[in-house]
Amino acid sequence: MEAADRLEFARKLVVALEHGETGDADRWLQSLSDGRSSQLLRQVAEVTREVHQAFGGVISDQKLYELSRHAMPDARERLTYVIAQTEAAAHRTLTAVEDMLPLAELLVTGADAASQDPARVADFVNDVRDAGERLRSGLTEVLMAQEYQDLTGQVIKKTIDIVEQVEQKLVSVLLSARTLPVAADAPRAPARGEATGPAIRQAPDVMNHQHDVDDLLAELGV
């Protein structure tokens, strides 16, 4: 409703009230509020259409459909594979190390004993030989456990590629619905004490070294 129309209705409402014509007054009041409602409804309809168009674009976009239908579950599966591979490799390495540590201990105590008692040198030489063989096979096991890096590296690269495709597609859909905000918001700052996992990039509030942490703790009296 135009401003002039509303002013006209308002004047007629005042005149009707002054003359005690309550029926007319009600009618002009109704006209005024009808105008407000229809204006609001028009705005709602407009926003609804824009949103509908934007989502229509998302839904009818074949590439985005394929990404959500196949690429996202695929990325999830790949990352799960990475977790399983890295965990298995870490356990394989730890088991080899746990097997080898007592051998190192055996060599140290054996050497001490042999240096005190020449009669034990021959035994010690045998122990060294035996331990050397087992250390070699243990170290080969540690070496081979690192093969996960090649496999997981490839899988993570592929996953980054998928994430990039989804990102580009979503940005292009948002740009096509021009009324929606596309300005990149700054990432949300974590709440005080909120656990956010390892810091993967430099940030002013992140302590990069243990000695920074120690300095801060010292300031705090810990």
Add this chain to the structure above:
Amino acid sequence: MNQNMKILIVDDFSTMRRIIKNLLRDLGFNNTHEADDGNTAWPLLRSGNFDFLVTDWNMPGMQGIDLLRAVRADPGLASLPVLLVTAEARRDQIVLAAEAGVNGYIVKPFTAQTLKEKLDKIFERLAATA
């Protein structure tokens, strides 16, 4: 430092628990036990006569900072020394941990030497105040 002291290691990753267990063994501590988050650690702490707690911060279920607060709020456990070993390294988190009464704070990735230094420092301080 009592080499026979009973230590609880709390971390959701079994590999990290194994690493800490091995490092502690190397330092002569063989009486170590494990839990995978605060919720599983809590009943162990309540009933287990532990002398030392090493915990991660970010875990599913009950987080390390909440476990620390629970320990400090419990009359029977309040004086238990607690060492946080975590990838959480923001200033506000370290301040929060200090306010909650942590005895030591190690950021991951860490070295065997760092673990030894922090243990020595914690028990030197406890001996000095005892």
